[in-house]
Amino acid sequence: xxxxxxxxPEGSIEKTTTTxxxxxxxxxxxxxxxxxxxxxxxxxxSAEQTIGYIHRAFExxxxxRPLYQITPLTDRLNYxxxxxxxxxxxxxxxxxxxxxxPKRVDYLRVIIMELARIADHLICNSIVGVDTGAYTGFLYxxxxxxxxxxxxxxxxxxxxxxxxxxxxxxxxxxxxIAFQKLEKFLEEYPQALREFENLFQxxxxxxxxxxxxxxxxxxxxxxxxxxxxNLRAAGVDYDVRVHSPYCSYEDFExxxxxxxxxxxxxxxxxxxxxxxxxxxxxxxxxxxxxDFKGAEADVYHADVPEYYLPPKEDVYTKMEAxxxxxxxxxxxxxxxxxxxxxxxxxxxxxxxxxxxxxxGRTPYRLHxxxxxxxxxxAFEELxxxxxxxxxxxxLSSLNLIxxxxxx
Amino acid sequence: xxxxxxxxxxxxxEKFGDQVGNFSEPYGMLTFEVPKDLNLKVLNFLYDxxxxxxxxxxxxxxxxYPHSKGRELAVVYxxxxxxxxxxxxxxxxxxxNQPDVYTATGLFSAAxxxxxxxxxxxxxxxxxxxxLKRILNVDEMDYFPMRKEYPLEDQTRxxxxxxxFGRGGMLGFGTERTDHGQSTLAEADKPGTEGREIV
Numbered sequence: 043x044x045x046x047x048x049x050x051p052e053g054s055i056e057k058t059t060t061t062x063x064x065x066x067x068x069x070x071x072x073x074x075x076x077x078x079x080x081x082x083x084x085x086x087x088s089a090e091q092t093i094g095y096i097h098r099a100f101e102x103x104x105x106x107r108p109l110y111q112i113t114p115l116t117d118r119l120n121y122x123x124x125x126x127x128x129x130x131x132x133x134x135x136x137x138x139x140x141x142x143x144p145k146r147v148d149y150l151r152v153i154i155m156e157l158a159r160i161a162d163h164l165i166c167n168s169i170v171g172v173d174t175g176a177y178t179g180f181l182y183x184x185x186x187x188x189x190x191x192x193x194x195x196x197x198x199x200x201x202x203x204x205x206x207x208x209x210x211x212x213x214x215x216x217x218x219i220a221f222q223k224l225e226k227f228l229e230e231y232p233q234a235l236r237e238f239e240n241l242f243q244x245x246x247x248x249x250x251x252x253x254x255x256x257x258x259x260x261x262x263x264x265x266x267x268x269x270x271x272n273l274r275a276a277g278v279d280y281d282v283r284v285h286s287p288y289c290s291y292e293d294f295e296x297x298x299x300x301x302x303x304x305x306x307x308x309x310x311x312x313x314x315x316x317x318x319x320x321x322x323x324x325x326x327x328x329x330x331x332x333d334f335k336g337a338e339a340d341v342y343h344a345d346v347p348e349y350y351l352p353p354k355e356d357v358y359t360k361m362e363a364x365x366x367x368x369x370x371x372x373x374x375x376x377x378x379x380x381x382x383x384x385x386x387x388x389x390x391x392x393x394x395x396x397x398x399x400x401x402g403r404t405p406y407r408l409h410x411x412x413x414x415x416x417x418x419x420a421f422e423e424l425x426x427x428x429x430x431x432x433x434x435x436x437l438s439s440l441n442l443i444x445x446x447x448x449x
Numbered sequence: 450x451x452x453x454x455x456x457x458x459x460x461x462x463e464k465f466g467d468q469v470g471n472f473s474e475p476y477g478m479l480t481f482e483v484p485k486d487l488n489l490k491v492l493n494f495l496y497d498x499x500x501x502x503x504x505x506x507x508x509x510x511x512x513x514y515p516h517s518k519g520r521e522l523a524v525v526y527x528x529x530x531x532x533x534x535x536x537x538x539x540x541x542x543x544x545x546n547q548p549d550v551y552t553a554t555g556l557f558s559a560a561x562x563x564x565x566x567x568x569x570x571x572x573x574x575x576x577x578x579x580x581l582k583r584i585l586n587v588d589e590m591d592y593f594p595m596r597k598e599y600p601l602e603d604q605t606r607x608x609x610x611x612x613x614f615g616r617g618g619m620l621g622f623g624t625e626r627t628d629h630g631q632s633t634l635a636e637a638d639k640p641g642t643e644g645r646e647i648v
Contacts (some may be wrong), residue, residue, distance in 0.1 A: 416562065
């Protein structure tokens with residue numbers, strides 16, 4: 043126990059600590075979850091987390107839905123980077139159904155997923171800025187998230203909860219506007235990100251606030267099941283994209299940035315570097331996409347009529363297409379029996395899908411490995427003994443997304 | 450030397466004999482079953498062994514198989530050896546009437562909330578857990594909602610049943626419920642008792 047600063051008269055039944063409810067709807071929590079903090083002055087003695095305020099029973103709902111109807115559920119896990127969740131789900135289904143996707147689909151998926159990673163990290167890092175009292179960077183980078191959302195809008199029609207892609211590929215080919223916007227993003231974002239870094243990276247006040255707070259060792263981080271940027275900040279170079287490549291990530295050259303101390307500053311820096319790596323991956327993928335010539339250049343889905351909806355004009359004119367359309371929409375296709383675990387590198391860690399199929403038309407059991415649900419339990423250990431204001435920054439630098447945590 | 454599934458299997462059989470069983474490799478991941486009393490021994494062995502080094506708990510999930518008598522509930526551990534990049538899946542089964550399983554929190558801090566979640570949804574009692582209480586559902590809830598006897602759809606509907614999901618008729622929940630003798634189920638939650646109109 044730290045030294046108590048409140049001195050009570052002999053025999054008093056008063057507490058020497060103060061209980062503070064942080065949340066459930068405090069602006070600093072960036073989501074609906076509660077922390078019951080015991081404070082000694084401004085130091086945290088203990089922290090108890092309450093979560094589940096937006097629990098929507100996705101795992102239960104998924105047991106009565108055919109595969110393609112589960113994609114919109116995954117949107118609502120980490121809603122800062124929905125496309126990664128969607129792609130993670132599609133690749134899980136493809137693994138279960140043994141579908142292999144064309145290279146062009148993989149590269150297009152990589153572009154979308156890396157844009158999502160940038161959108162996710164951009165929000166997290168600029169929110170850390172907001173929580174330390176610097177609002178400018180947040181507003182400044184926000185216009186580039188807007189641009190990313192516009193690209194997604196061109197590809198799938200929606201912005202936040204994207205439901206992007208289908209089992210086997212994309213619902214439609216990327217149009218010219220999407221590529222133009224992508225080029226605009228690739229051209230303008232590096233400069234904006236550099237300016238953002240100039241505001242924060244070597245800013246004395248910012249460094250003082252972040253360095254040495256919310257520290258975790260690599261060993262503890264692993265034991266707590268940390269993944270993603272939070273684990274890498276502690277110095278472990280585990281990245282699902284490299285360890286278990288999916289969507290042809292093995293075709294790309296990139297670095298896994300790692301930190302050393304696992305504090306807030308390292309987490310911020312790792313995310314910052316990952317954005318640069320993502321930019322480089324997008325450039326490589328875009329170049330590869332442009333290299334496809336002839337008929338290959340128009341491929342945007344695998345040939346899997348059992349799972350991929352036929353073109354609408356065929357549905358109206360051809361018998362087979364009408365049958366497939368009906369069977370897919372009604373969810374009348376039996377899955378193979380088996381169990382599969384598949385994971386992707388989500389915005390804040392390893393997003394896993396554990397699917398058990400009993401041969402029915404819906405999963406018998408579907409479990410989501412939600413990275414921030416798993417690492418949020420380390421929060422007490424991260425903030426114990428530190429100041430309340432450090433806990434706020436730790437909360438935002440962990441990138442906790444209530445939707446993902448509560449599933 | 451690369452760590453192969455065959456080698457892991459061989460080491461497990463050397464150590465635990467025929468107590469570990471049901472080996473399979475769905476989609477390349479070594480999957481096996483251990484008796485529920487041995488879960489900690491096996492997890493510890495996999496963790497401590499200098500060659501196996503399964504020191505990362507990826508995830509932990511419950512599953513309910515209402516029709517397999519005496520082994521209705523399952524706990525599935527996904528472990529990862531980050532050095533050799535090998536994943537394995539370990540399963541234990543328990544009777545729904547006495548769902549006591551030793552907690553893995555002593556070995557993995559990550560298991561804390563995962564076990565609370567499994568308790569919350571399946572009612573698996575993790576013996577020795579430091580803080581086993583509900584995590585996502587409200588504390589007042591008196592049933593375990595992910596168990597299969599709680600159907601998602603309104604069971605009084607006749608236009609939609611499990612047959613449409615390729616499982617040959619209703620799974621038989623509701624009729625078999627009393628056979629399991631689950632005292633935790635509130636009668637009010639029994640579907641179809643409210644006399645809802647058929648849509």
